[in-house]
Amino acid sequence: MKTINQEEVQKYIDQFANEPVYIHLETTNGAYAKHFDKTAHNVGAYIRNAQIKYERGKIIKSDDFDTYRVGLKTGGWVYAEGLTDYEFNDEGQLLLAGHDQQGRLMVALQISPKPFRM
Amino acid sequence: MDYSQHKHVVIIYPHPDDESFGTSGTILNFREAGVPVTYLCGTLGEMGRNMGSPFFANRETLPEIRKQELIDACNVLDMNLEMLGYRDKTVEFESRDDIAQRLKQFIVDLGATLVITFYPPYAVHPDHNAMGAAAFEAVKGIEPENRPELWATAIINNRNEVLGEPDIVVDTESVFEKKLEAIKAHRSQAEGMLSKMRESSDFIGEYESALQRLQFESFYRIDVDELDE
Numbered sequence A: 001m002k003t004i005n006q007e008e009v010q011k012y013i014d015q016f017a018n019e020p021v022y023i024h025l026e027t028t029n030g031a032y033a034k035h036f037d038k039t040a041h042n043v044g045a046y047i048r049n050a051q052i053k054y055e056r057g058k059i060i061k062s063d064d065f066d067t068y069r070v071g072l073k074t075g076g077w078v079y080a081e082g083l084t085d086y087e088f089n090d091e092g093q094l095l096l097a098g099h100d101q102q103g104r105l106m107v108a109l110q111i112s113p114k115p116f117r118m
Numbered sequence B: 001m002d003y004s005q006h007k008h009v010v011i012i013y014p015h016p017d018d019e020s021f022g023t024s025g026t027i028l029n030f031r032e033a034g035v036p037v038t039y040l041c042g043t044l045g046e047m048g049r050n051m052g053s054p055f056f057a058n059r060e061t062l063p064e065i066r067k068q069e070l071i072d073a074c075n076v077l078d079m080n081l082e083m084l085g086y087r088d089k090t091v092e093f094e095s096r097d098d099i100a101q102r103l104k105q106f107i108v109d110l111g112a113t114l115v116i117t118f119y120p121p122y123a124v125h126p127d128h129n130a131m132g133a134a135a136f137e138a139v140k141g142i143e144p145e146n147r148p149e150l151w152a153t154a155i156i157n158n159r160n161e162v163l164g165e166p167d168i169v170v171d172t173e174s175v176f177e178k179k180l181e182a183i184k185a186h187r188s189q190a191e192g193m194l195s196k197m198r199e200s201s202d203f204i205g206e207y208e209s210a211l212q213r214l215q216f217e218s219f220y221r222i223d224v225d226e227l228d229e
Helices: A006-016 B018-032 B062-077 B096-110 B126-140 B159-163 B173-185 B187-199 B206-214
Strands: A021-028 A044-052 A056-061 A068-073 A077-083 A085-088 A094-099 A105-112 B009-013 B037-041 B080-083 B114-118 B149-153 B168-171 B216-221
Touching (some): A006 A068, A006 A094, A006 A105, A021 A077, B009 B096, B009 B126, B018 B168, B018 B173, B018 B216, B037 B096, B062 B080, B062 B173, B062 B187, B096 B126, B114 B126, B126 B149, B173 B187, B173 B206, B187 B206
Parallel strands (some): B009 B037, B009 B114, B114 B149
Antiparallel strands (some): A056 A068, A068 A077, B149 B216, B168 B216
16 A cells, blocks of 8 residues: 555545445454553444445545545445555455554454445 | 373364464474364454554455465464354354354364363454354363363453463473564554564563463363353
8 A cells, every 4th residue: 555645546436436335344453452451442443345326435545644534425425534554456446444553453444336345 | 281182172263373372282292293283263353453554465365465474474383273254343243152162162072171262251353252152162062071171361461360270281482483483473453562562671682571471371161160150
């Protein structure tokens, strides 16, 4: 993956608009957050292979830091923040993720024309 | 301990690397004694979050990378490998009975005389506890006269307070070079631990510092008839 290029990513988001797509949406602070810090607790959620259709999608740069937010308007909403890196892979999937300084994934939003591999 | 008294050892953990960090010294001791060892690995650690810096993986490529690391580590340990195909973070939502049935079949078919798994609910990660619980159930499902021994790994921080001293403590020093090699085969997982170790104030060299932290592997001996349901 490489650092997000807002225009490039917007182009891919537009390309998937108004057609059925599969998403992977995830956030996590790691399975050992509490193990290493008693005052923390483990937080995470993921959805893999939910099918959606969005009429518009936008990527917006945060004011204070080099992270991005993405919102997809579906009839409801799909939302992710803290995104830093992207890749459009050989399978035609748009991968967006937010990583910390050590390269640990903290959030991901991925869009694919076919189901993600299980 | 006389390792050669066992006929076949079956290791049951959910993630690629669980076997190398916690139990590889014990595995190596069994292999040196000529005892076959099989690892039933529940998942491919698909939801791991170390993507490297610089990146070596993303969410979609990580499973294949971790699968290859697992194969490499099992080669270092000269251990058979069966990948069970569950998905990281979801083992506890599967049918425990179905998992236990599959595990039991492997245990019986392989003629295992010892099963090593995680000790639920003292194993921190939900997959660890779920895989351990299914393994306990599998062993319990075997008639007493054919039951293998059962050793379990606890990793909660206060395990000795809660469970007492472990029943079995294996000194891995004589095989530690290989243990470290197995851990390092899991490149995506080991690098974080190794770099933290290198930066720590008490760092005295990779081998020496790793030995300090990982020399002893401990297990509790489980009698499945004495477990509460």
